[in-house]
Amino acid sequence: MSAIQVRNADAQDVPALARIFRAASLSNAGDRDVLLAHPGALALSADFLAGGRTRVATVADGTVVGFATTRPTDPGVLELDDLFVDPDAMRKGVARQLIHRVATDAEREGIARIEVTANPHALGFYYAVGFVVGARVDTEFSPA
Secondary structure, rough: OOEEEEEEEOHHHHHHHHHHHHHHHOOOHHHHHHHHHOOOHHHOOOOOOOOOOOEEEOOOOOOOEEEEEEEEOOOOOEEEEEEEOOOHHOOOOHHHHHHHHHHHHHHHHHOOOOEEEOOOHHHHHHHOOOOOOOOOOOOOOEEE
């Protein structure tokens, strides 16, 4: 895969982000059946870009291959709401580059902590990029 660049998302990215969101969500066999039974869970919200905190990863030709969205929660705390990579681009450093950008931006903003509610199948990745396990939480479809 060519060099990965990360930039702020814009409205023209929404179709690619919606495609990646759906494809990446369905790529995990453990989640697929419940997501297909709840198709609304596979659609990005209408105000997805409103907060201006979505970053996209692109390859040299400008193709979007992943995205991350964050939102401030408490003072000094940022929530990683979304981290999705096109299945064809998985395991090639895309998510790592997105996390690096999120962390760099957070540091510039004086953010002390980034939190994420992760599916159990993603824990290995999050450990590898420096997250630590916190309390288990219930989500709409399963514990995380």
